[in-house]
Amino acid sequence: MLTNYITMPILTHKFKTMYKAKFIALLLMLAAVKSIAQQITPTPQWRPVYHYSPPTNWTNDPNGLMYLNGEFQLYYQKNPFENKWGHMSWGHATSKDLVHWKNYPVAIPEVVTKDTTTSIFSGSAVLDKDNTSGFGINGKAPLVAIFTADQPKQKKESQFIAYSNDNGLSYKLYAHNPVIDLNKSDFRDPNVFWYAPTKEWVMTVSMVNEHMVRFYGSKNLKDWTKLSDFGPAGFTKNGWECPSILPLTVDGDPAKTKWALFVSSGGGHGPLIQYFVGDFDGITFKNDNADDKVLTVDYGDCFYAAIAWRNAPANKKILLGWLQNGKPETYPWKGQMAIPRDLSLKTMDEGLRLIQTPSTIISSSLSKLVNNNVFTAKDLAIGSKGVKLSKLGHFDSNAYWIDAEFKLNGAKKAGFYITELKGADGTVAKKVAVGYDAVKQELYIDCTTAEKENKPADNLVLTAPMKAVNGKVRIHVLMDRSSLEVLGNGGEKVISTMIYPEAGANGLSAFSDGKAVISSLKMWDMSILGK
Template structure:
């Protein structure tokens, strides 16, 4: 007979040895994050089924992990029934507290997309039921519960709407950029309510929607927020009202997104007048418009992709009296032949071409050194390329803030290249003090290179959880994000310094990380420097560069020479890039809250008004931390901590 006490002791020993082995494995596996969640092995993509129930946070990716603090996680066995002939695509989990479904009180219902390989059958929404807190799910025999006979129909987010006493589903038709809303009394029978489309960044797939209420800072008000993943790597959002059936964006947000109302600067031309009164039209290229996406207002200047249809638009002269000229541009990537030029005294001093697509994106020039000079603009199409030989320009603005992020005009949740498929936790614990706190997490990946990342332990990891709220601005309500405070439990070996005078490149002598798992709270005060920031992950001839230009309100993250994984040229071509974010000083200071975790960086700027997340993949020997102040002095306040592994 087995002795229960002996068996319990052996079980504890085996668990301890297993935990120690997992920790040791994670320590030695190159690039593996130590305080971001990643599964022990295999692929992780979109976060799914985020619920809190009976004091536990659940995280699914159709794997399963739980936590009591959103920091330390226990990975459990995979809960879904295997061998079903389809893939479990993204979805959500509902806790049926009132047994509306008939599956049992407090049953856990997973709602997900059934996806068939090779798009052989239409996607549909299905459910599986758990009576053991998500340890295992049983497939519902009457599936699917919702099908519209479309090949792309995915990523349901389901929640209980108290006012209507009905379940609501937010689900995407990604290929036509449409979000649909459904409702159900029992999670099994769904009725179509409405759809949302034609706003924000409308190109590429719309995926992984979420809808929830957020508090407005400093008030007792709340508004509804709709998140939409725009493939391959970004999340846009909309603020408005939800009446239980339809979501409607605030009018101030609509005006900003559709016509650019509220953008700081002076509009030189938005091309609403198709006669181009501010321009001299030379040649035939600009005789008709080419169909474009994501422009502002009702018009834009463009040339059709017709071979040998050459021409130029020459603007009226003007005096440069702002630091930047910003514009939306699309078209062929042909320097000199499909481009917009700035001409001063007969010489082309700035020029930008398209990126071989029909989608308008923000670009801009620093013209601070040209203030006071007479100039004019030229929009040029001298290309003979029959497919990509066109150029399109919209909303040319003179401004004192450079807008050069090369993204569509939208409200982005994160400006970095690696933050996607954001979802929020639904809290089913009625008496929880954090009941009204909205916490989100995203996949730190990018479909441009997700399958090429240099990891041997698996693919993918998730961001640190973020607390979300709304902040009032001159152009309407904006989402702000803060790292969860529970991460402070990982801090050790704290370092603090104030009013450090930084000139050129200086090592932070009092803070030398033992490994690239650390946190920094910094405040820069410009004195006389043109540009300031950090070099992080310094070593072996590589670094991650962060630079801020206070004159232009322009933050740049440069990872062109960051990773030590340089053997795959196809990976390097899409990974090794710079990313630019428009950002103004707050009370004359730049505040950054930075998290480094072996293969990633997350930057929260100005109390969460801007977030930038990126994967990095440096070697474990790239431990240098340098402050930078170019051509002058910058004052730096710094707090820094080494962060412990969550897997001990």
């Protein structure tokens, strides 16, 4: 019939219009079917094995991080219904070792009524051990969640609280919400902690478009008083989100601390997350640096919305961020968390700077789990042809952890080629390079030959300024099926990105543009965790 429409000139205009409409409808239907088919194609090859990802559906920001009863509590932004952003609610998972996770039903679901939709945006949660809120029952301390209620019909964001008396499995909304309401459309992401010197709860919350962090104080988690504002400062070309402030040890001395204020900085160009170092007296944060100084947490293109477990064992402050997915789609989940990172500050020539290392909790857990899948070497000369590190059944599944120290010996570049894919002629056709450029003094990830279809051109090469120390650089490579995190010189610099290796792209080798030597190499094959 469609052919007839094209070839028979005697049809009336009415019938031409009808058949043309049917033709267009058929094309739209076929496009929709193709789109659905693409969305429901499982992608187990990109499912991480040692990073947290939800079993199904969309996830983004980590929320409500607490260490409670020997377990790490993780809430996170979740769409309970589909594999894309929407219907924001709080998902829930717990872990004892930051590797194995137990998943629970949605803890705080989106609320839909005839008059309004209340989406449960990002926030925090606390153990109200002294029951300052009065929500506890039978002498048991309640958990209190503090989060942004996004109400699109009212074009408003305000701060809500909810409480739990079943160890965080479910929450009941406070009857007198909101607890803070400025009648603003962009006012979000409260992060709350107990400040002992003033004996009150302190909240950081983002004044998004003003590029400011507002501090509030409360004795009971219900009634909040403005304390101060910080900003604008640092990077201000994008809106500010997900603020939090932490006391961090300086140069490994527990008696010496400074405060670090973290702010996620929207999207596009510029740092996805920046930080400020200074002092906090329970009311005001004072920045140690000039207002125009920009300090970057992660130099990649996907690490975002990071907050910390404040009360982890040994008083550790462990940062957890969301690794944003780009193209292509993953299924039946979308979104994953970064590796948990221990935080501290270090005195550098330019001042105090953030140090991020894979948390000793997760590194210890993983070492025990894969202790039979470890390769070590010393003084490994690379040479112009490189050194192949993968073979059949070993380091060939794109799930591994590398800790290497390079002695540069005048080499211009040195590092690793990962996700190598050989062409028909046997040579490497595609690869991702992870390494150090001694000429530019940069740690880098180069995805130019492998990810052109998945990344904008200006994100194909990601760099972080870093200096060699006595002619040596240390590089951690955390590759987990689709996530790649690279840490330089013991966590002085970090670059995170997402990559999507195609079938057969699983080779691993070391390279050198010169005579570099790997003075120390240790590699853990994590593929056993995915079996």
